[in-house]
Amino acid sequence: MKYDIMIGTWAWGAGYNGSRMVFGKKTDEQTLIKTFKKAVSLGFTKWDTAAVYGMGSCEKLLGKLTGGNSDIFISTKYFPGKKFRSGALEKSFGESMQRLKRDQTDLFWIHTPNNLNRNLSEAIPHIKDGRIRSIGISNVSLENIKSAEKLLAKAGLKLGAVQNHFSLLRNDQQPVIDYCNNNGICYYAYMVLEQGALAGKYNAKHHFPTLSMRNFAFPKSKFRKIEKLLGMMKDIASKYGIDASQIPILWAIEKGAVPIVGITKPEYAEKLAQALKFRLTPEETEMLTAEARKTGIRQQGMWEPQ
Numbered sequence: 001m002k003y004d005i006m007i008g009t010w011a012w013g014a015g016y017n018g019s020r021m022v023f024g025k026k027t028d029e030q031t032l033i034k035t036f037k038k039a040v041s042l043g044f045t046k047w048d049t050a051a052v053y054g055m056g057s058c059e060k061l062l063g064k065l066t067g068g069n070s071d072i073f074i075s076t077k078y079f080p081g082k083k084f085r086s087g088a089l090e091k092s093f094g095e096s097m098q099r100l101k102r103d104q105t106d107l108f109w110i111h112t113p114n115n116l117n118r119n120l121s122e123a124i125p126h127i128k129d130g131r132i133r134s135i136g137i138s139n140v141s142l143e144n145i146k147s148a149e150k151l152l153a154k155a156g157l158k159l160g161a162v163q164n165h166f167s168l169l170r171n172d173q174q175p176v177i178d179y180c181n182n183n184g185i186c187y188y189a190y191m192v193l194e195q196g197a198l199a200g201k202y203n204a205k206h207h208f209p210t211l212s213m214r215n216f217a218f219p220k221s222k223f224r225k226i227e228k229l230l231g232m233m234k235d236i237a238s239k240y241g242i243d244a245s246q247i248p249i250l251w252a253i254e255k256g257a258v259p260i261v262g263i264t265k266p267e268y269a270e271k272l273a274q275a276l277k278f279r280l281t282p283e284e285t286e287m288l289t290a291e292a293r294k295t296g297i298r299q300q301g302m303w304e305p306q
Contacts, residue, residue, distance in 0.1 A: 009061075078119070089123060093131070145159065145176070167193070169295065174255065242274055
């Protein structure tokens with residue numbers, strides 16, 4: 001069985017913007033290899049990465065694991081700077097393909113809306129010749145999406161996907177999700193578990209590693225605000241016999257998004273496959289939404305424009 005879930009590899013990288021810096025933990029390559037094999041065997045064939053994840057190290061490992069296997073759906077990204085640089089997208093794309101051991105990618109993202117239309121224009125030749133099978137934009141507003149659609153339509157092309165931050169603690173995306181679903185654009189949600197804050201493993205007493213970006217983004221004071229939400233997640237998970245970490249993922253699916261779920265251990269893939277056998281009820285979805293709203297938290301990454 002193949003699942004309409006994307007597996008994320010942000011936590012796979014090393015060095016700057018890698019696993020230790022962002023998550024406070026160093027990943028073991030042999031464990032990641034086992035994780036990949038287990039996930040694929042369970043039906044998770046869609047994988048998401050980016051040039052900036054571990055500054056290329058995630059792409060390199062994924063390329064080693066896939067070996068150009070066309071059965072594995074790969075999405076990767078170009079992170080544009082604030083100042084537009086002609087040829088930068090072309091250079092980044094070529095380097096990504098080299099690391100991924102591919103000539104083409106299933107989905108290619110403009111990682112931020114910096115100079116969005118100019119960067120999209122540079123991607124158009126790659127889309128037309130098939131090197132980019134589908135084009136996506138990330139961290140964008142509804143206005144960005146409509147602008148991108150107009151530009152691509154002039155070239156006879158269509159926007160394939162949007163990838164934004166969406167979770168129980170960042171639930172302001174419904175108009176964007178609805179627009180995408182009504183216009184044939186796949187909406188992917190990243191950080192559905194808020195880098196582990198909604199996984200049920202951590203709390204105010206058992207906190208994130210001190211020297212990590214997620215520790216600064218989600219301090220103990222925020223964990224105290226989500227205690228009731230975490231308790232509700234645990235209760236609902238018990239009803240289905242699944243891990244509480246899977247509840248925010250199922251919630252995102254009910255809201256119309258395709259979750260991007262980061263996994264670093266084989267057992268995480270098994271938990272995800274088990275959870276996807278179930279659907280939350282409308283009542284459970286609304287209960288979680290209401291409890292999350294009570295926290296007053298609107299989580300935002302430092303890289304997000306708004």
